[in-house]
Amino acid sequence: MELMSQLGDGFAVALTWQNLALALMGCFLGTIMGALPGLGPSNGVAILIPLAFTLGLGATPSLILLTSVYYGAMYGGRISSILLNIPGDEPAMMTCLDGYPMAQKGRAGEALALSGVASFVGAFFATWGLVLLAPQLVKVALLFGPAEYFALFALAFATLGGISSTNQAKSAFAAALGLGLAMIGVDTQTGVPRFTFGEVHLYDGIDFLVAIVGLFALSEVFIFLEHRGTERDISNRPRMEIGRIVPSWSMIRSCIPTMGRTTVLGFVAGVLPGAGASLGSFISYSMEKRLVDREKTFGTGDPRGVAAPETGNNAAAGGALVPMLALGVPGSGTTAVLLAVLLALNITPGPLLFTQNPDVVWGLIAALFIGNFMLLAMNIPMVGLFTRVLLVPPRILMPIVAMISFVGIYGISGSSFDLMVMVGFGVMGWVLRKLDVPLVPIILGTLLGNEMEVNFRRAVNIADGDYSVLLSSPLTIILWTIAVVGFVLPIFVGGILRRRMRMTKDSEGSTVD
Template sequence: MELLANLGDGFAVALTLQNLGLALLGCFLGTIMGALPGLGPSNGVAILIPLAFTMGLGPTPSLILLTSVYYGAMYGGRISSILLGIPGDEPAMMTVLDGHPMAKKGMAGEALSLSGIASFVGAFFATWGLILLAPQLVKIALLFGPAEYFALFALAFATLGGVSSTNQAKSAFAAMLGLGLATIGVDTQTGVPRFTFGEVHLYDGLDFLVAIVGLFALSEVFIFLEHRHGDADADSKKLTVGRLTPPMSMIKACTPTMLRTSVLGFIAGVLPGAGASLGSFISYSMEKKLVDKKGTFGTGDPRGVAAPEAGNNAAAGGALVPMLALGVPGSGTTAVLLAVLLSLNITPGPLLFTQNPDVVWGLIAALFIANIMLLLLNIPMVGLFTRVLMVPPRILMPIVAMVSFVGIYGISGSTFDLLVMIGFGVMGWVLRKLDVPLVPIILGTLLGNTMENNLRRAITIDNGDWFTLVDSPLSITLWAIAIIGFIMPLIVGRALRSRMHRKGEDEGSISD
């Protein structure tokens, strides 16, 4: 009952004209960003953060705008997967397998609307999962002391690279690089400058927004410059969409698939380091094993379209659980959302639910609203979004770059930050070439200070005894999971990854 009352309060927060407007704007922009190959949820959200700040939005409205973009991008990714056979973003990779063949058979409209419905179902159940699971996780998190938090952060880093990266050493490298970048600046506890080399601009530390926008958005521009000829240029061939409603029988046939994959996707999303890409991948694989008796998967089977779409949208909702309840994001985009919260001076984690219930429940209510808006936007108006796909990257990419500059300049007004952002853009490009995952870097710069503070607090409380880090059952458990999470992919992950990578031969690893 308390839950429904909270949810009611949340709707009261979310149902103001401004917030509804922001949700609509977010859904619209998100769908476009998801649909455009090369712009995914994480860089989409990243370039909009500065906008939310400079518009002077409060915490709840900013979050509503940005999570709508997040959900929207999850919807939008399917559009180019189905119509062009190019995934609009990484989580939509699996949708290509059956979606594009369906479009070739002249059933593009059915595929689009069916996948829209599947997205809705996945996101809807995941939002309920978030409501039910997050408060339970908060109860556990309230038992955490500094030592347990330190272990939890270690766990997040250890598992983050797990599934998505191809090389554990590289994801460890990335995490340490991020943490190292976070230590630049004046030490918060003793006030001595660290790694500033006398540069005054560095005393405040590096702004993680600058790092995020540089790594995600600018590096994408460099990737496009490298390949220039724009093989991703929307071909001039006419896209025929056809009828926009799937027959009832098709929906009926897909319902069990959607329900199963929603659950599976949600679980994949909650697990640290997995995210939406894994959600759609295991959803598709499971359904293929379970229902594909006649071997129609891969040739345009509607269930093969519904499964990954329900799966990735459910995972998107699931990934919000650890971010809100523990303050430890499990995927790239939720890491970016965490950056938003931190910049707004809101500390996510268990206290968020007691101190800022309006933010949490307002956000959850907004997710429901955004999901309905997205369904409405995506089925009748899908034609509009398909037209956006016609914008060639040669025009789009300069716009992305310029908007990134505008946003960062809008926050700080300093040329120095722009130069740092360009530096991060180049670094992002090189690291993507070398297959080093970028998400741990972001997470490191975001969490570095909190992680160090928890470490130092834990040890100071125990008068300098380092063994305090492993002297409670809870922290031992967390360390054990961290170690297993780091080693497991070395053994079992290889097969899974190679399959995933073979299916979506794609450069760089900005996972959802």
């Protein structure tokens, strides 16, 4: 019952005019960003963080705005999957398989509406899962000392490459690079400058927002420049007729068991480290195909094949918020970016968040519930509006993205130096993406580097310089074991999984979910 009263308080926070307006704006912008190929949830949130920050929004309003964008982008990703056969973001990849054939049969409107309902079901129940599971995880997390936290951070990095990662060495390199970048600046414990080369601008360290916006948003602009005029240019694909938008009740009913199963599956995939929404939608689709595809209709426009991945990826999006809020350790790219929001607002995520800032947590959760209903309303009757957004060609869109990125970063610091660092990160992001080096560990490294080092040093200092303290308690041993298994496992099973996902994916998606 305590839970219900906390949730009630949350609704009291979320139900102000300002927060409702922000949630509405976030859902709307998020759906657009999800729908536009090339602007995934992480890019969308990354561009908007500095803006929310410079607008002087408080902690709760900023979080409401940005998580609404996150949920919205998860909804929106399906629109271009269905209409153009191009996933709007990586988790929406699996929706192409049955969504596009449905659209080719003139049932695009039904596919859009059904996937809207499926997204709602997945996201709505996953938010309930978040309400129930996060406080339990907090209880566990309160037992954590510095050594356990250090192990937890290591676990996050080890598993972040994900089960589908091809080259774990590249994930490790990316993590080291991010951590190395975090070391730049004045050491928090002794006050000595590190890696600053006497450059005053570097004494405060590199602002992680600069790194995030550069790596995600600007590198995307470079990718578009590279692909222009080649067969991967997406500006000249045929357009689809929408058809009727209201799905028949019998169609929805036939998908209810599918939605039920994939909600659970997606949520679990979201909570587990290293899985995330892409994997959530992938395993949801594969499992449903095994279970219910008796007439071999999957892949030819089966409504259940649309419902399964959409429910799965939205449930995973909710699930991924659990470790981010309860432990302060995100399991996916976009939640890493959301963690940046918290850090930028000087809020330390993790177990203490629930006791020290309950208004932030429960306000956010209430806003997610409200946002879900807004998104359902937006995505069924108004879906035609969003399909029109897809008509904006990238040649106009991408410069706008670049310029808004500059506006946001300049608004925070007002320094040309930061803008140049950001362009540098953009170029670096492009090169690293070409080399198949994941960007998310870099981001997570710059975000968590200092916190990780602080816990490392605190643990050893308490033990008077005895490094064995890092592996002394049972909890640390468990965490390190999971970390090692999580790092080694993909080397063996990753190839198989990756190949299966590749078979369904002809064009390169945006950054990892």
